[in-house]
Amino acid sequence: MSTPIEQLLTRDSFIERNARSRATALLDAGTMRELAGPFARLHSPWLAKQQLVTQSDDGVVVAKGLMNGKPTVVLAIEGGFQGGSMGEIGAAKIAGSLELAARDNRKGIPTQAVILFETGGVRLQEANLGLAGIAEIQSAIVDLRRYQPVVGVSAGTVGCYGGMSIAAGLCSYLVVTREARLGLNGPQVIEQEAGVAEFDARNRALIWGLTGGEQRTASGLADACVADDTLEIRATVAALFARGVPARHRSERAADYLAALARVDTSTQPVAADVRAIYPHGDA
Amino acid sequence: METNQTTRGATWLRMLTGAAAPRYDWPSVQVCDAPLAGQPARWIAVVPDPANRFPRARNGEVGLVEGWQLAKALQDLVDEDRDAPVKRPVVAVIDVPSQAYGRREEAFGIHQALAGAAGAYAQARLAGHPVIGLIVGLAMSGAFLAHCYQANRLVALDDPGVMVHAMGKASAARVTLRTVEALEQLAASVPPMAYDIQNYASLGLLWKTLQVSDPAHPNEQDLAQVAGTLEAALADIMEDQERSLSTRLQGRHRAASRRVRELLEQEWEAGNQTN
16 A cells, blocks of 8 residues: 555646646547647637637537547536636537537447536626527537436536536536536625625635535535546546436436425525535435 | 516516416416417416525526426426327526525535526427527526527517626626726627627527517517517427527527537548547
């Protein structure tokens, strides 16, 4: 047995990898091929109009290849570009790829998809086209998950917010790390809309305590909380694919969640333990 | 902004369905059955509930309970029609000021509740239910994603009180490190950033816009006009074999979306030969 320090030194961090490197690492060695890549020069026309910096892949990497021999497309969002926000092009890359994966399945090719969520949600500089693009991503996830599991991963450090957190909620399975955060409204926005008493955006313990990867997994809103370790993440994603399409997706459990929410005492603000008590072991 | 903004959804639902009896005992998610084009249809609106147990969801916001109730209503419809040769249409009357912003909401996973709703609308559409979204007021952000950006066809009233956007102005300014004034200036020249329905229509996401005499207090003529447009939308869906959202990609401001899909398709096939 190696010591924790040795483990830390030899660990292959997933979080420290950029989107392209993450996608490559999830696919079988030598099979990764990038589609609509940076040399296609797909710069956001809308950021350019506002004299903002563009990027030639618009912050999304589409990587096609094999995972344990199975045809797989990895859609990796680059959290380092514009906070991983979804503009027209990035959203079209994700939605378009998922649509093609679903078409493959209808033709008998069992293509499966992984989405790496590092995103604040809609890119507000492309507002309505980002929102529309996210609706198209959601539609495509629901279509594809009829044939193959769609696995979402949010490793950190950006987290997964806004309309893309809804997309994550539509995935068949969700993998997170302790660094990840998953929520609809970012802390700053809640503070702006509802006041600092409702949510203090500077209170890191509150944010991670309620919306961090560990809490989301303990309350069944994610399926696995793993270490920031590339091999472990890859093995976890592969194991979830091996489970096949779930009999009921998390997003289909309306009756269970309504019953659970009826038990919530809404007269006070909840702490993490309250949520775990209401959603024990994820069995809402 | 008009003071009765958030009651528009309730008004139009009541008038278009002849005040049909609610199907569920739910104050904020109103669901009823009433004809569309002479055939049975299910109508849904999210409306204010001042007594909502969740205090951040009292003004017509889509919150935890609302998201899951929308999901339940649509799942029930799909189940009821599972063996029916003709799937009943759904009309979502849309007037949603926002998702609910609050600590309780984040703690209990409002993103998952909204995924319930969005997913159920998409599943209804994929199962063959014609889904029409009628925007009579606000269609904001996560609330619109949940109710019901997944429609086969979207129709909006052409009126200053009708707005579609990803985030309210104050928050959008804070997140993008701009002033509200700077944001408004940019919105005037960048169509996807605008808040008004005319700019939104230029994106090609709406099937039709229509002007009525009084969007807050519709008269008989307004009602007939909207009902006629909903019937036409239904006929258009029935003629179309496509159950995806691809009809939204034809707008003049969506060249980049089309270009990306063309490129992906070309390169995808090449990939299937080698992978």
